[in-house]
Amino acid sequence: MRYKMYISELRTIIRIQRKVVTGTGIHQTTSWIDLGNTLSSDPPRYLRCKWYPLGGTEAWIAQSVQVIDAANVVLRYNPLITASCRLIRGSIVYTIIDPMDPDQHREWTVFKVKASLNG
Numbered sequence: 814m815r816y817k818m819y820i821s822e823l824r825t826i827i828r829i830q831r832k833v834v835t836g837t838g839i840h841q842t843t844s845w846i847d848l849g850n851t852l853s854s855d856p857p858r859y860l861r862c863k864w865y866p867l868g869g870t871e872a873w874i875a876q877s878v879q880v881i882d883a884a885n886v887v888l889r890y891n892p893l894i895t896a897s898c899r900l901i902r903g904s905i906v907y908t909i910i911d912p913m914d915p916d917q918h919r920e921w922t923v924f925k926v927k928a929s930l931n932g
Contacts, residue, residue, distance in 0.1 A: 816916045816923075818887060823861035827886070828901040829894055829909075848893050862888035864902070867925075882907075883927040890919045900926050 830845040833853075847858040865885035882905065900907040907926035915923050 822863045825862050825864035826859050831898050862886050887923050890922050
């Protein structure tokens with residue numbers, strides 16, 4: 814059975830970034846580069862996805878309010894998207910959780926994301 818999606822449903826604009834560590838030992842630097850780019854100075858690469866909000870939760874942690882925003886994301890298949898990548902929507906950075914190809918046809922990538930927003 815094929816995962817049913819239509820291109821017209823891809824309305825949300827996002828960016829997916831991979832982590833790049835340069836240097837060794839104490840002189841390591843970490844930067845985030847959009848998938849498909851080679852340098853952090855390259856222009857941003859925007860993607861379209863279907864965004865299913867899962868609703869947020871709110872908790873008091875260490876005398877501050879912490880809001881957790883979560884969603885399901887569906888976008889065109891890309892084998893470079895892994896759990897070590899991150900997603901940016903607007904100004905919010907999300908952690909990618911368990912990306913997968915739901916029907917093994919290499920058409921769509923589906924995963925959950927979450928962001929912790931300290932208040």
